[in-house]
Amino acid sequence: MGTAGGSGKRARGAAGWWWSPDRDPPETFEAVGLLDVPRVGPADVTRLMARLRGSGGTLRTRAVRDIAETLGRTGERILDSELDDLCPQVAAEASLSEAMARRVVVGMAGGWTRSALSRLLESEFPDPGVLDGFRQVGGRMLHARGLGLTLHLGAGSVPGVGTTSLIRALLVKSPSLVKPGSGDVTLVVGFLRLLWEEDPELAACAAALYWRGGAEESRLLEDRAFQEADQVVVYGGWEVTERVRKSVPAHVRVVSHGPRVGVVVAGRDTSPEAVADAAAVFDQRGCVSPQVVLFLGTMEATAAWARRLHGALSDVAVEYPPGPVDPALASRLHQLRGALELRAAGGEEVLVLGGGGSSTVVVAGLVDVEPLGGRTVWIVPCRDRSALDRGLEAMGPVLQSVGVDEPALREIVAVRAAAAGASRIVPVRELAFPPAEWLHDGSRPLVELTRWAEWR
Amino acid sequence: MGAGPSEGPEPGGAEPPGQRPPTLAVKPLSPILDALEAELRDRAATWTGGSDPFEEDDVFNDWALRIHEAQCQAYPALARFWEGRGSPRPGHWTEIPPVPAQAFKSTPLGPDGPEAVFRTSGTTRGGEKRGEHRIGRLSLYRAAARLSYRAALLPGGASVRLLSLVPHPEEDPHSSLARMVGFIALEDEVEEAVWYFRSTAGVLVEECRAWLAEACEDRTPVLILSTAFALAQLLEAMATRPVGLPAGSSLMETGGFKGHAVALGRDELYDRVWRTLDIGEPYIVGEYGMTELLSQAYDGQAGSAGPVGERRHHFPPWVRTRVLDPVSLEPADPGTRGVLAHFDLANAASVSHVLTEDLGVLEDGGGFRLLGRAEGSEMRGCSLMAESFIRSLEGRR
Numbered sequence: 001m002g003t004a005g006g007s008g009k010r011a012r013g014a015a016g017w018w019w020s021p022d023r024d025p026p027e028t029f030e031a032v033g034l035l036d037v038p039r040v041g042p043a044d045v046t047r048l049m050a051r052l053r054g055s056g057g058t059l060r061t062r063a064v065r066d067i068a069e070t071l072g073r074t075g076e077r078i079l080d081s082e083l084d085d086l087c088p089q090v091a092a093e094a095s096l097s098e099a100m101a102r103r104v105v106v107g108m109a110g111g112w113t114r115s116a117l118s119r120l121l122e123s124e125f126p127d128p129g130v131l132d133g134f135r136q137v138g139g140r141m142l143h144a145r146g147l148g149l150t151l152h153l154g155a156g157s158v159p160g161v162g163t164t165s166l167i168r169a170l171l172v173k174s175p176s177l178v179k180p181g182s183g184d185v186t187l188v189v190g191f192l193r194l195l196w197e198e199d200p201e202l203a204a205c206a207a208a209l210y211w212r213g214g215a216e217e218s219r220l221l222e223d224r225a226f227q228e229a230d231q232v233v234v235y236g237g238w239e240v241t242e243r244v245r246k247s248v249p250a251h252v253r254v255v256s257h258g259p260r261v262g263v264v265v266a267g268r269d270t271s272p273e274a275v276a277d278a279a280a281v282f283d284q285r286g287c288v289s290p291q292v293v294l295f296l297g298t299m300e301a302t303a304a305w306a307r308r309l310h311g312a313l314s315d316v317a318v319e320y321p322p323g324p325v326d327p328a329l330a331s332r333l334h335q336l337r338g339a340l341e342l343r344a345a346g347g348e349e350v351l352v353l354g355g356g357g358s359s360t361v362v363v364a365g366l367v368d369v370e371p372l373g374g375r376t377v378w379i380v381p382c383r384d385r386s387a388l389d390r391g392l393e394a395m396g397p398v399l400q401s402v403g404v405d406e407p408a409l410r411e412i413v414a415v416r417a418a419a420a421g422a423s424r425i426v427p428v429r430e431l432a433f434p435p436a437e438w439l440h441d442g443s444r445p446l447v448e449l450t451r452w453a454e455w456r
Numbered sequence: 457m458g459a460g461p462s463e464g465p466e467p468g469g470a471e472p473p474g475q476r477p478p479t480l481a482v483k484p485l486s487p488i489l490d491a492l493e494a495e496l497r498d499r500a501a502t503w504t505g506g507s508d509p510f511e512e513d514d515v516f517n518d519w520a521l522r523i524h525e526a527q528c529q530a531y532p533a534l535a536r537f538w539e540g541r542g543s544p545r546p547g548h549w550t551e552i553p554p555v556p557a558q559a560f561k562s563t564p565l566g567p568d569g570p571e572a573v574f575r576t577s578g579t580t581r582g583g584e585k586r587g588e589h590r591i592g593r594l595s596l597y598r599a600a601a602r603l604s605y606r607a608a609l610l611p612g613g614a615s616v617r618l619l620s621l622v623p624h625p626e627e628d629p630h631s632s633l634a635r636m637v638g639f640i641a642l643e644d645e646v647e648e649a650v651w652y653f654r655s656t657a658g659v660l661v662e663e664c665r666a667w668l669a670e671a672c673e674d675r676t677p678v679l680i681l682s683t684a685f686a687l688a689q690l691l692e693a694m695a696t697r698p699v700g701l702p703a704g705s706s707l708m709e710t711g712g713f714k715g716h717a718v719a720l721g722r723d724e725l726y727d728r729v730w731r732t733l734d735i736g737e738p739y740i741v742g743e744y745g746m747t748e749l750l751s752q753a754y755d756g757q758a759g760s761a762g763p764v765g766e767r768r769h770h771f772p773p774w775v776r777t778r779v780l781d782p783v784s785l786e787p788a789d790p791g792t793r794g795v796l797a798h799f800d801l802a803n804a805a806s807v808s809h810v811l812t813e814d815l816g817v818l819e820d821g822g823g824f825r826l827l828g829r830a831e832g833s834e835m836r837g838c839s840l841m842a843e844s845f846i847r848s849l850e851g852r853r
Contacts, residue, residue, distance in 0.1 A: 327782040331795050331813050334785060338537075338556035338811065342563050345536035368562075 014089050016185055018192040019207035020200065023051060034093050035185055037210050042224035048207055049228040052175040053149045055205040059173045060145075062202070064131040068117040070199045071167050075112025077194050078105070078187075086190050094157045094183030096283060097321040101159065104282060105187065107433035108160025112167060112191075116436040121171065123437040124446040131172060134455050141455040146174030147253065150449065151229035153222075153244060155213050155236025157183025158285050163191045164436075165233055166206060172449045175205040177225065181235070185210050213240065223247060231255065231449065255448055257441050260287040260400035261371060264428055265388065265413045267296045267406045268305060274428040275377070276312035278403060280359075281432035283323055284373045287400040288424075288431055291371040293379045294391045296409070299349050299363075302381040306351060306363050313359035313375060322358045322375060329374045333360055336372065340364065349381075366391055389416050396420035400441070403428035484530040485567070485805055488523055489593055492804055496599040496774070510773035510801070519774070520549035523804045533563070534807060550778070550787075554797040554811035557587065557748050565748075566590025566806035572597075574632040576747045589632070589747050592805030597750045600802035601636050604772050608741050608754035609679060609708055610645050616706075617671055618649040621659055621682035621690060628655060632747045633710065637681050647676060659686050661693040668699050668733070677704035679758075680733075683711040684725060691728045700734040706758035707735050710743040722764050737764060744769045744826060748810050750802040751775045753824075768823030769816075774801040779818045780811070793817050793827055 016035035017026065026038030038044075059067075078086065083102060091101035110116065121128040125144065127135050134143045150169040154162045162180035166188065169176045180188045188208045196203035211218040213236075226232060226244075231253040234244045241258045248254050264275050279290050293309075295302045340352040340362060351363040359375040362368075369378045382388040392399070392413075401424040402417040404410050414425040423442035424434065438445070499508070509515050524546065528535040534555070538544070541553040559565065560576065562585065570590035577586070591597055610616070618641055623631060625638040641649035650667055652660040671678050678701050682690070687709055707729060722742070729735050738761050745752040753769040756762060771777060778787055779794040788794035796816045799809045815827040 325783050330783040334782075334795075334811065335556040335558035335813060338554075339559040339562050341540060342533065342537045342555065342559045345540060346533035346563055 014093070014186055015189050016210035017208055018189045019048065019209075020196065020204040022200075022204070023048075032210065032212055033182065034089075035210055040209070040221065042220050045209075045221055045224045046228055048209070049149060049151075049177055049225065052177055052205065052207060053228075056148055056173070056175045058201060059170075059175060059205045062173070064121065064128050064171065064173070067173070067202065068121055068128075068171060069114055070202055071170060071195070072112065072114030072117045074191060074195045074198050075109050075117075075167075076114065077198075078109045078112070078191065082190065082194065086186060089186045090159045090183075091323070093186055094159050095323040095326070096159075096183075097323055100281070100283065100320045100323065103320060104159050107281070108164065108187075110433060111164060111436035117167070117171065120436040120446065124444050131450075134453075143453045143455070144172065144447070144450040145453065146172030146450055147230040148174070149229050150174040150176045150231045150233060151225050152176060152178040152180075153213070153232060153234040153236070153240075154179065154181035154184050155234070155240040156181040156285065158282055159184050159187050161235050162188040162208075165235070166191070168445050169233070169449055170202070170206060172446055174231065174449060176207075177229075178206070178208045179213070179222075179225070180208060180210055182210075182212070214243075226252060233257070233449070259398070260441065261292060261395060261398050262286075262288050262290040262401045262403070262431060263392070263395060263399060263417075263422075264290045264293045264403040264431075265296070265392075265406075265409055265417075266293050266305070266404075267409065268301055270305075270405050270428070272305060272309040272312040273315070274405065275403070276309055276316045276359075278428055278431040279377050280313065280316045280320055280322075280375055284375050286432070288434060290401075290403060290428075290431060291373075291376070291378060292366075292369055292395070293377060294382050294388050295379050296382050296385070296388055296406075298383065299381050302363055302379055303351050306353060306361050306379050309377060309379070310353040310359065310361040313354070313361065313377070317358035317375075326374070329372060332372055333374065333376065336360075336362070336370065336376075340368075366394055385412070388413075392416050392420040392422075396422075400424065401426065401431055401434070403431040485526045485592065488526045488804055489596060492519070492523075492801060493593070493596050493599055496596070496603065496802070499603055508773040516774070516776060516801075517549050519801050520552070520776075520799060520808065521546065523801060523808055524549070524552050526804065527807060530567070531807075549776070549799055549809070552799075552809050554799075554809040555807045556811045557746065557813065560587030560589055560748050561585040564588055564590060567592045572635065573630055574635070574747045575630040577631075587747055589806060591750075594635070596802060596805065597632075597635070598639050600751045600772070600774070600800075601639055604752050604754060605636065605640055605708075606643070607757065608743070609640065609681075609706065609758050610643060611757050611759060612704075613645060614677065614704060615645050615647050616677050616679040617674070618646045619664065619667060619671075619678060619680045620649065620651045621653045621664075621680065621686035622651075623653055623655050624651040627651075632750075633683075633745065636745070636752070640679075640681065646679075653682075653686055659689045659693070661690065664690055665694065665697070668694075668701065671701060671705075672699050675702050677702050677706065679705070680707040680735075682707065682709055684709050684722075685711065687729070688725065691725075691732045694732050695728070698732045698734070704739075704759070705733070705735050706739040706741065707733070708741050708743050708754075708758075710745060726764055737761065740764075742767065742769070746810070746812065748803075748812075749775075749798060749800045751800045753777075755823075755826075767825075768819050768821070769826055770823040771798070771800075775799065777816075777818070777824055779816055779824065782815075785811075788818075790820070791817060796824065 014035055016037035028039045029036045087102045091098040129135050130144045134141045152165045162178045162184045166176050166178050178188050211221050226248045232248050233255045234241050235257045237259050241256045282289055337352050340350050343350050353361040361377050363379045366380045399422040402422045404413045405428050417425050423439050543551055543553055546552050571594045572591040574589045575586045620637050622637045623634045625634045628634045652663045726737050726740050739758050741758050741761055742755040743752055753771040755767040755769045776799045778797045780797055781788045782795045793815055796814045797811045816824045818824050
């Protein structure tokens with residue numbers, strides 16, 4: 001490991017920062033949760049971002065294949081030799097069990113390997129050399145350039161999101177500052193340290209700095225970072241994404257990845273084990289994790305399948321225990337469970353299984369669905385295909401991935417889900433970890449970070 | 457009476473104390489409601505917050521079990537709910553599983569043909585289901601509320617002029633708070649009552665300013681009843697032109713700032729009250745009430761309330777509060793924070809044992825310290841959570 005990052009005067013927590021060791025290290029730190037975070041002001045942010053912007057010249061001289069090779073080698077080092085070091089810290093900061101943290105890191109880093117990044121480049125650009133200079137593309141001379149400086153703003157606790165975002169920006173040759181989410185600092189900092197060992201020149205084009213998002217004292221830092229960036233990529237809830245849109249100057253591009261919901265379309269032959277596994281990954285914090293199952297069948301068939309799903313969720317919890325229970329979530333689940341049990345006692349067709357332990361399964365109408373996370377799966381019975389269509393259409397604005405296994409349903413669901421707004425229709429077992437080239441929120445993840453020029 | 461919809465029927469909307477309702481809305485519960493109402497009314501003239509037979513465990517438990525039995529008979533769905541939770545014949549009130557407050561949003565709780573229906577407030581973002589509490593007898597609500605508000609807000613029996621920054625009960629008949637303010641306005645000590653808050657317009661600042669200026673010329677103390685949010689609005693508007701209200705003036709604030717862009721800590725709010733209205737901290741009383749409960753807790757007595765950081769909320773003795781571990785729902789260790797569950801005998805016509813999402817700590821000397829709402833942790837990702845989901849699907853399902 002390199003010497004930069006967390007090497008300041010306090011050595012209590014994990015490093016809440018990284019930048020190239022040939023630059024001045026921070027001198028004072030404060031503890032924020034489990035992290036040691038440098039005490040910096042807006043002027044420090046300006047200096048850091050100016051240096052990053054200055055590294056863009058070097059970055060643009062590098063061939064994109066070379067950058068992808070180096071980033072891929074770094075990603076593979078995480079998989080090959082760093083898991084034991086990284087995973088306990090990831091588990092602690094993201095409130096995941098160690099087993100789940102390891103699963104998440106392995107799954108996310110699977111998209112950071114040389115082969116994955118090569119696939120990503122080729123799926124986005126017929127000739128990836130278009131990122132190095134003008135190339136003939138469809139009879140036109142085109143050149144795709146990453147923007148001068150990208151700020152990545154993570155607001156959640158899904159490990160790996162910040163690193164994926166950073167890799168995408170570096171692939172299009174945009175120097176980057178990453179403000180990771182509170183549960184995603186270790187992977188970003190760890191990746192940058194390894195990258196520095198692999199290729200100090202490339203690593204000098206990126207930095208990471210954690211601050212507490214939304215906190216009053218962080219606003220000045222955030223506002224300054226918005227001023228200095230050419231592009232802000234933001235991940236988080238609507239409150240965060242809306243705030244960023246309002247705060248970023250008009251000339252700065254905002255790429256927003258707001259919250260979405262994962263859905264499974266199931267029938268009696270759908271494997272509850274596969275759905276349980278997909279729902280458990282990230283403890284259901286990822287937008288690809290299914291929160292809702294549209295079940296094609298009667299209430300009786302739905303209830304029977306729900307019981308199988310609840311059993312499968314319990315089994316998954318043995319291998320991948322949930323993280324520490326969040327008291328607020330536990331309180332919400334008690335409220336939910338009691339309210340639904342009372343409705344059931346009143347003769348309504350609702351069913352709730354679990355609720356106090358590692359998972360909850362609810363059978364109820366779409367009108368009742370309240371995604372809560374914490375491995376809570378809502379099953380909506382759909383008596384026929386038109387009910388299924390209505391369910392997909394209703395969730396259209398927030399649909400992300402749709403999992404479907406039933407052969408008889410796959411084609412029709414793909415057409416209907418895409419029409420409703422889904423960006424990914426896949427077998428249930430592929431839900432949790434999309435490949436590097438996935439169409440994130442319906443966009444091409446590299447193309448959306450570039451600006452194109454034509455030479456005639 | 458002052459401006460606003462205060463003309464016409466009595467603002468409390470219920471029969472005056474001492475008169476019995478002509479019919480009983482909830483027949484299976486009638487005997488217990490009659491008995492309980494009589495108990496509470498007997499206290500009306502004398503109770504000032506001191507000791508009370510309900511404080512005896514046996515007395516409280518006997519009442520609680522009788523009410524539970526009556527509720528089981530009146531509401532088969534509730535009986536099945538409790539049975540499903542493995543508690544068909546409890547021997548102690550703590551064995552009766554609390555009904556979550558959220559159940560009020562999905563199941564009508566209370567009798568058919570209620571005298572009133574109280575609804576929880578939605579957030580400003582909307583899209584949220586509103587809870588509904590059907591009130592079998594407004595007279596019982598009044599009796600339960602009255603003993604506490606008299607002790608907390610009218611402790612000396614001196615005359616006051618009342619300014620309400622809560623809607624008039626005619627304007628918002630589904631607000632339990634508005635109804636309670638209506639009851640207070642009927643008290644003998646209240647010489648005059650004005651309602652200067654409109655649901656559509658907020659605080660009527662100019663009317664408030666003029667009325668308060670006039671009140672300053674008078675020696676009669678003022679009693680202001682307000683939500684914290686409306687109070688902040690008034691203080692903001694009057695910040696540059698503070699007034700000195702007559703000695704003995706007091707204020708009741710309730711509720712928080714959930715869903716509002718502006719939020720003040722209580723320290724700052726109370727400081728602003730002092731600087732703007734000349735009402736000192738000992739004269740500011742915090743009320744804790746819920747649509748789902750007919751009794752209220754107060755954190756002091758006007759004129760002698762303690763420093764805001766040291767205050768504890770106290771319910772009247774016919775309410776028992778427990779702090780439960782939010783995960784297991786087992787009683788939390790003393791001094792440990794947890795979710796609050798209240799058993800309110802005055803809720804006899806609907807459901808008495810209510811599990812809230814409010815966090816608190818029980819204190820050794822009695823009462824509880826309120827710590828706000830159990831908020832979601834930072835452990836969020838890119839998956840959509842309930843409020844956003846409901847908001848995005850509004851009107852589409």
